[in-house]
Amino acid sequence: MRKVTLNAIRDHAIRAYPHECCGLVVAIDDRERYVECTNAASGTDHFILPAEEYAAIESMGEIVMVVHSHPDASSDPSEADRVACEASGLPWMIVEVRRDDGGTVAAHGVSNIAPAGFSAPLIGRSFAHGVLDCYTLVRDWYRVERNVVLRDFKRCDGWWNEGADLYMNNYRAAGFRPLVEGESHAVGDVILMQIRSDVANHAGIYIGDGLMLHHRYGRLSNREIYGGYWLENTRTVLRYVDDREG
Known part of the structure; x- marks a missing residue:
């Protein structure tokens, strides 16, 4: 991933804090671009990317990655992230973003996952409405x-x-x-x-x-x-x- 793309993702994660940011990396004329999307979720611990925004961005070029942030949490994918990644059929990037003791919000590590056949167990799965409910x-x-x-x-x-x-x-x-x-x-x-x-x-x-x-x-x-x-x-x-x- 190009440095300018990663910087745009980190900047979006910081501005969206304490909510999760979400967006898409799209290839347009063989050049990647990060496109910010609206998080339609009402809470702070998940994201909903509007279907109409996805369709509009898809018309711009080839969508190659889904991006979202984890405010005040590790970038490690949750069970719901892994399930949703499988459903999307696309690689995902997750950005860790935190507020430090001085009040400054900063983006930290990132994690990448890709569809690999993951399926949540029927018993003992975590809850995430619309994904695991x-x-x-x-x-x-x-x-x-x-x-x-x-x-x-x-x-x-x-x-x-x-x-x-x-x-x-x-x-x-x-x-x-x-x-x-x-x-x-x-x-x-x-x-x-x-x-x-x-x-x-x-x-x-x-x-x-x-x-x-x-x-x-x-x-x-x-x-x-x-x-x-x-x-x-x-x-x-x-x-x-x-x-x-x-």
Whole structure:
């Protein structure tokens, strides 16, 4: 990478602090250029690069790298970074940026990662909404256990507080139907729960023996007994309808 490109990245990381910066390195007429992007995330510990900005930059040339910063943290990639890097199909650069004791913000080390077949474990994965969340776990379970690729759906952090009923509005498009009266739970059934919300905002996968696999907001994914609190807050249970079932 050219020194001028790296300096532009470091400068952006410093100006964006304490939020994460994000941007793209694009090759235009065989010369690289760093293009700053808007971080549409509401928090300070992740980034969302708007699709319309990505498309606009893609029209300028070949996108060769995704860039973002880690404020007050090491440049080492998080589990969510590695998952998102795989999904992007592009190399990533991560910049460490910190405020020192004197109040000066400075960029420090950088780390580079590239797609290499990484897949987060189903149990014990960290939480990052939109990258590693309860619906991601459902999709990954179906990919690993059933060789089924479920549709993904765009979701902003906190959508359940804005009245969006994403699960109920989209489960049929993802290939599911609700269980009917008298049907027993089967491995792979998806449990939709309504947790301190007006809409169904949490999903788990029934894995047999009275257990479900789920990923709570801000927690590690885990197995848990499906009963008590979770049963009381269940909105509906869904079953995947494959080609054989019509």
